[in-house]
Amino acid sequence: MKVSYIISILILAVYIFGSNASKNHHYLDGQAIPFYVNNIGPYSNPTETYEFYTLPFCKPKDISYKKTKLGEILQGDAAVLSDYQFPFKKEFKDKLLCEYTLKKDDIQKFKEAIGEYYYAEMIYDDLPIFSFIGTVDETDPKNPKYYLYHHLPFEFDYNKDQIIKINIDTEHIKVIELSDQEEITLQLTYSATWHETDFQFSKRMELYEEFFPKELEIHWLSVMNSFFLVVLLTGFLAIMIMRILKNDYSRYSKTDEEEDSDYQEDYGWKLVHGDVFRFPPHKNIFSAFYGIGWQFICIVSGILALALFGIFYPNNGGNMYTAGIVLYALTSCISGYQSAKIYKNMGGTKWAWNIVLTATLFVTPLIMVVLLSNTVAVTWHSTVALPIVTIIEVLTIWLLVGFPLTVIGGIAGRRFSGNFDAPCRTKNFPREIPPIPWYRRLPCQILMAGFLPFSAIYIELFYIFNSVWGHSSYTLYGILCLVFIILIIVTACITVALTYFQLSMEDHRWWWVSFINGGSTVVFIYLYSIYYYVYISHMYGLLQATFYFTYMLIVCFFFFILLGTVGFYSSLIFVKRIYKNLKSD
Incomplete structure (x- = not known):
C-alpha cells in the first residue's frame, strides 16, 4: 500500500x-515573441534581487507582468513585458529602444549599481539571458570610471521553427561613460542576428550547463573516490562489529554454561537487556x-x-x-x-x-x-x-x-x-549506569558520528552550494542520487557502531542518542556553510546574510530530522537483532 x-x-x-x-x-517567420525583463541585483548576492525598473531604465508605457507560477514567485521572479521586439528570424542593427535624459540622481544610481556589479536577467521563449548593466575601470582607484551598456547585440540560434539558444555578443557591446554631469541624454539600442543550428530543441537546456567535459570528469572521479573510500571504511567497520559480536556471543554462551565459581563476572551489553527497550523520555x-x-x-x-x-x-x-x-x-x-x-x-x-x-x-x-x-x-x-x-x-x-x-x-x-x-522483557526499575569516560559521552559521539558522513558528501556540497547560492546550474542528478545513498548507508553504519559501543559501556539510553548521532552530520554542514560564505563566496550585506544563514539553518534542521530517523531506525533493527539472538535470564 x-x-x-x-x-x-x-x-x-x-x-x-x-x-x-x-x-x-x-513559430512562423516574423512572428512576434514576448521579451521580458526580470530581475536585477549584485552578482555576488544571488538572493538580493530587485525589479528591473528600480534602476532608471526607460519604462514601457503600460507595465505588464508575466503570468508567474507558484514556484517562480517563490524564486523571486518579477518579469515585466519589455519594449524589446525580436520577431522570429528577423535580423536588424542599431534598433532604437528609447531615448531619454538621465538626471544627476539617476546617473548616481547607475554608478552605484555598476560599482556593485549589477546584472540583469531577461527572458525570451522561456530562455534566460543574463547581462551586466555596465562596467567600471578602476585603473585609478581614487577616480574610477563608470560605463553603462547602451547597445546590446543579441544572437539567436534556431532549429527550423524553434529557438535553441540566446546570447549577448559581449565583443560588440557599446558603452557610454557616466561622468559627473548634471544630465546625460541616453539612447538605448539593440540588434539581432540569427544562426541556424542542428541542435535538438528537447536538449536546448543542456547548453546552459556550466560543466565542461574536463570538469565533469574530475567531478565523477572525486565522487567515485569518496564512494570507494566510504565502502572500505564502512566494510571495515561492519566486519569489526561482527567479529566483536561473535566474541561476545561466545563469551556470554560460555558464561551461561560455566558453573565454576572462579569464573570472572560477566560484563558488557548483555547486562542491560532488562533496560535496553525501556522507552525514552x-x-x-x-x-x-x-x-x-x-x-x-x-x-x-x-x-x-x-x-x-x-x-x-x-x-x-x-x-x-x-x-x-x-x-x-x-x-x-x-x-x-x-x-x-x-x-x-x-x-x-x-x-x-x-x-x-x-x-x-x-x-x-x-x-x-x-x-x-x-x-x-x-x-x-x-x-x-x-x-x-x-x-x-x-x-x-x-x-x-x-x-x-x-x-x-x-x-x-x-x-x-x-x-x-521487544525480544527482552523490560524490568520494573532501571539499572544504574556506571561512570562513562568523557571521550565516550554524547559530545564526542556527535563529532565522530557526523564527521564520516560529512567526509562522504563534502565534495558534492561544493557543487550544490554553487548552484543554490551561486550562478552555476546543477544537472548531475545521477551523482546526487549516488551521494544520497552513500550518506544514508554511512549514517546507518556509524550510528549502529556507536550504539553498540554505548551499550557495551552498560548505558541503555540509546534511543535519543542514536537519533542525535544520526543527525549530527548537520553540525559539519552548517560549519561548512559558514566557511563557504566567508572564504569561497563573495556575498555581503544584511539581506543576503539573513537569507543565507536562516535558510541554511532550516535546511540543516530538515536533514537533522531525516538523518536522525535513519540513525535511530538502523540502531533499532541492530539492537533487536543482537538481543533476539541472546539467551537472557
Missing part, C-alpha cells in the same frame, strides 16, 4: 511538472521527529526521482520549489502514520497532541524563518519578498491538504500498528 501510494504521487507529480517541460514552441516529541523523518526521506527520494525523469532543468528552480510543496503536502500522511505507530508502541495516550506536534514541529520554525527573511526583504524592497497572497496560498495548501492527511495518517497508524515486539 505504501509503495503504490508513493508511485501514485510520483506519477501525479510527473504529470503536473512534466506537461510544462515537454511542450514545444513553434519525551515520547511525544520523539515520535513526531521519527514520523517527520520518514516523510522527509520520501520527499527527498521523490524529488530525486523527478530529477532523474528530467522534470527540473537549469535556470528554472521554480519547478523544484513547487515539487517540494506538493510532495510535502501529499506525504503528510506518512509522517502521521509513522508517528502514531511508534507512539502507540511506546504506550502513548495523548493522541491529539501527537498529531499536532507531527504537523507543526517542522512547519512552525519554517514559518518563523520565512517571516523573518520576508520582513528584511520587504525593508530592502527586494523581489525575493513573498507576496502576502502567495504566503496565504502555501498555508492554505498545508491547512487543506497537509494537515488533514497528517490526521488521517495518525488515525491509520494508531489502528493498524502492531505490537513493539
Whole structure:
C-alpha cells in the first residue's frame, strides 16, 4: 500500500511538472515573441534581487507582468513585458529602444549599481539571458570610471521553427561613460542576428550547463573516490562489529554454561537487556521527529526521482520549489502514520497532541524563518519578498491538504500498528549506569558520528552550494542520487557502531542518542556553510546574510530530522537483532 501510494504521487507529480517541460514552441517567420525583463541585483548576492525598473531604465508605457507560477514567485521572479521586439528570424542593427535624459540622481544610481556589479536577467521563449548593466575601470582607484551598456547585440540560434539558444555578443557591446554631469541624454539600442543550428530543441537546456567535459570528469572521479573510500571504511567497520559480536556471543554462551565459581563476572551489553527497550523520555516529541523523518526521506527520494525523469532543468528552480510543496503536502500522511505507530508502541495516550506536534514541529520554525527573511526583504524592497497572497496560498495548501492527511495518517497508524515486539522483557526499575569516560559521552559521539558522513558528501556540497547560492546550474542528478545513498548507508553504519559501543559501556539510553548521532552530520554542514560564505563566496550585506544563514539553518534542521530517523531506525533493527539472538535470564 505504501509503495503504490508513493508511485501514485510520483506519477501525479510527473504529470503536473512534466506537461510544462515537454511542450514545444513553434513559430512562423516574423512572428512576434514576448521579451521580458526580470530581475536585477549584485552578482555576488544571488538572493538580493530587485525589479528591473528600480534602476532608471526607460519604462514601457503600460507595465505588464508575466503570468508567474507558484514556484517562480517563490524564486523571486518579477518579469515585466519589455519594449524589446525580436520577431522570429528577423535580423536588424542599431534598433532604437528609447531615448531619454538621465538626471544627476539617476546617473548616481547607475554608478552605484555598476560599482556593485549589477546584472540583469531577461527572458525570451522561456530562455534566460543574463547581462551586466555596465562596467567600471578602476585603473585609478581614487577616480574610477563608470560605463553603462547602451547597445546590446543579441544572437539567436534556431532549429527550423524553434529557438535553441540566446546570447549577448559581449565583443560588440557599446558603452557610454557616466561622468559627473548634471544630465546625460541616453539612447538605448539593440540588434539581432540569427544562426541556424542542428541542435535538438528537447536538449536546448543542456547548453546552459556550466560543466565542461574536463570538469565533469574530475567531478565523477572525486565522487567515485569518496564512494570507494566510504565502502572500505564502512566494510571495515561492519566486519569489526561482527567479529566483536561473535566474541561476545561466545563469551556470554560460555558464561551461561560455566558453573565454576572462579569464573570472572560477566560484563558488557548483555547486562542491560532488562533496560535496553525501556522507552525514552519525551515520547511525544520523539515520535513526531521519527514520523517527520520518514516523510522527509520520501520527499527527498521523490524529488530525486523527478530529477532523474528530467522534470527540473537549469535556470528554472521554480519547478523544484513547487515539487517540494506538493510532495510535502501529499506525504503528510506518512509522517502521521509513522508517528502514531511508534507512539502507540511506546504506550502513548495523548493522541491529539501527537498529531499536532507531527504537523507543526517542522512547519512552525519554517514559518518563523520565512517571516523573518520576508520582513528584511520587504525593508530592502527586494523581489525575493513573498507576496502576502502567495504566503496565504502555501498555508492554505498545508491547512487543506497537509494537515488533514497528517490526521488521517495518525488515525491509520494508531489502528493498524502492531505490537513493539521487544525480544527482552523490560524490568520494573532501571539499572544504574556506571561512570562513562568523557571521550565516550554524547559530545564526542556527535563529532565522530557526523564527521564520516560529512567526509562522504563534502565534495558534492561544493557543487550544490554553487548552484543554490551561486550562478552555476546543477544537472548531475545521477551523482546526487549516488551521494544520497552513500550518506544514508554511512549514517546507518556509524550510528549502529556507536550504539553498540554505548551499550557495551552498560548505558541503555540509546534511543535519543542514536537519533542525535544520526543527525549530527548537520553540525559539519552548517560549519561548512559558514566557511563557504566567508572564504569561497563573495556575498555581503544584511539581506543576503539573513537569507543565507536562516535558510541554511532550516535546511540543516530538515536533514537533522531525516538523518536522525535513519540513525535511530538502523540502531533499532541492530539492537533487536543482537538481543533476539541472546539467551537472557
